[in-house]
Amino acid sequence: MELDYSIVLGKMPLLLEGCLVTLQVSTVALLFGMILGVIGALCRLSNNPILKTAAFFYVWIIRGTPFLVQLFILYFGLPQLGIRLDSMMAGILGLALNTGAYITEIIRSGIQAVDKGQAEAAVSLGMSYGLAMRRIIGPQAVKICIPPLVNQFIMTLKNSSITSLVTITELVRSGDQIISTTFRSFEVYTAVALLYLVLNSIFMVIAGRLEKRTARQ
Amino acid sequence: MNNYILELVGLHKSFGDIEVLKDFNLNIVEGEKVVIIGPSGSGKSTVLRCVNYLEPIQSGSIFFQRKNMWSKSDLQRLRMNIGMVFQRFNLFPHMTVLENVMEAPVMVKKIARQEASELALSLLERVGLAEKKDSYPKELSGGQQQRVAIARALAMKPKIMLFDEPTSALDPELVEEVLLVMKELAHEGMTMIVVTHEMDFAREVGDRVLFMDKGQIIEEGTPHAIFNLPRQERTISFLRRISHRAFC
Numbered sequence A: 001m002e003l004d005y006s007i008v009l010g011k012m013p014l015l016l017e018g019c020l021v022t023l024q025v026s027t028v029a030l031l032f033g034m035i036l037g038v039i040g041a042l043c044r045l046s047n048n049p050i051l052k053t054a055a056f057f058y059v060w061i062i063r064g065t066p067f068l069v070q071l072f073i074l075y076f077g078l079p080q081l082g083i084r085l086d087s088m089m090a091g092i093l094g095l096a097l098n099t100g101a102y103i104t105e106i107i108r109s110g111i112q113a114v115d116k117g118q119a120e121a122a123v124s125l126g127m128s129y130g131l132a133m134r135r136i137i138g139p140q141a142v143k144i145c146i147p148p149l150v151n152q153f154i155m156t157l158k159n160s161s162i163t164s165l166v167t168i169t170e171l172v173r174s175g176d177q178i179i180s181t182t183f184r185s186f187e188v189y190t191a192v193a194l195l196y197l198v199l200n201s202i203f204m205v206i207a208g209r210l211e212k213r214t215a216r217q
Numbered sequence B: 001m002n003n004y005i006l007e008l009v010g011l012h013k014s015f016g017d018i019e020v021l022k023d024f025n026l027n028i029v030e031g032e033k034v035v036i037i038g039p040s041g042s043g044k045s046t047v048l049r050c051v052n053y054l055e056p057i058q059s060g061s062i063f064f065q066r067k068n069m070w071s072k073s074d075l076q077r078l079r080m081n082i083g084m085v086f087q088r089f090n091l092f093p094h095m096t097v098l099e100n101v102m103e104a105p106v107m108v109k110k111i112a113r114q115e116a117s118e119l120a121l122s123l124l125e126r127v128g129l130a131e132k133k134d135s136y137p138k139e140l141s142g143g144q145q146q147r148v149a150i151a152r153a154l155a156m157k158p159k160i161m162l163f164d165e166p167t168s169a170l171d172p173e174l175v176e177e178v179l180l181v182m183k184e185l186a187h188e189g190m191t192m193i194v195v196t197h198e199m200d201f202a203r204e205v206g207d208r209v210l211f212m213d214k215g216q217i218i219e220e221g222t223p224h225a226i227f228n229l230p231r232q233e234r235t236i237s238f239l240r241r242i243s244h245r246a247f248c
């Protein structure tokens, strides 16, 4: 059989719609994942044993179980307990919880990688813990965190494809739907791959700029 | 009534099972310059770090201007009144020299930026680095960085300055410029506690030299008494060791 990409071009609007959903799911999940990650990291580093333990268990459970299983628990499992999430909710929540655990670890190790002397200098000038975190430790930790965070953002964008299995019509599922009518797996999946590559490349370029900007100091 | 600006009374400090300070007592009058010497691991840094609670103490009291410092608000007041200069400078690498000096006055004391910037510039002038105000710390030599660190501490207008081996991370040719700034500060009447092995500095500005070993003050006196007429065996052997090193 010959390859015929004109079919894919004809279905481009559908694929682009899928792209949009992928972007939407990923960015919303990343937004909440970042918030979770910052809170998680601060809990992991706090002196409060309850917060510390809670954050530890969160990271331990998420990192130790497959994302697919986490999603299935949220989407297929919870209804049994009377909690019904629509597919979009379950997908975004699952992805946010998942990426949040990894971001927790990235931020925690970023903060810990900042020289202890920095906090001591800040505190000895009369700064409170919060102020030292915000003005002195935070900005330095951010710089350390950027490369692993970019990596995590890329992983999240790609992992969003798994939400197709809880019936979110993101890029992969849009592709599946096109294949079910056209039977053009090769063309459609390569087109899908190309679109992921484009999305991630935009991302990497932005990240690269950001890194260069913070590198001056 | 005494006129001590700082009193350390019966400090005990341990790390786990290791007792680093044992019933440590030290009274300092306003304007006094105390130099602490002693072998590595004797607890010199720990004394300074306990004074502004960078290390929590197990027991004992710290009085600043005759007031016992123990509550959270006292702690902040204590730290604002005690400037600390570290062996490794600890400048904020993401801020320019000027921003380093302005940071605490603006963020902690809430001084207007304009005023803080003028204050910072005058302090940088004083340590001879006004023209470096827009550089980042990594663009400066070690000696310059340490002078900025001193300016940064002075910006909070502290009543006491603590120096923890301020010149021991520096190349030999950069030591003098930092000591010069410290000597000026001493002549202006600042109360200072300095951990250093720079004997000439100790002789010139020190009112009192303490020799510490194993978490205790073994011997104390004027620089002349300690360096020329030490009485304790441990002091004598320590001084012999470091003077040997200086001549090698």
Ligand SMILES: Nc1ncnc2c1ncn2[C@@H]1O[C@H](COP(=O)(O)OP(=O)(O)OP(=O)(O)O)[C@@H](O)[C@H]1O
Residues within 6 Å of the ligand: B015, B020, B038, B039, B040, B041, B042, B043, B044, B045, B046, B047
């Ligand atoms: N954070 C810490 N945890 C455990 N032990 C520590 C800690 N900090 C210091 N110590 C121990 O406390 C003792 C005193 O240390 P300190 O740093 O006060 O010595 P020092 O006199 O300043 O020595 P140096 O001349 O090497 O700087 C040492 O035995 C050291 O190993």
Ligand SMILES: [Mg+2]
Residues within 6 Å of the ligand: B044, B045, B046, B164, B165
């Ligand atoms: Mg020390």
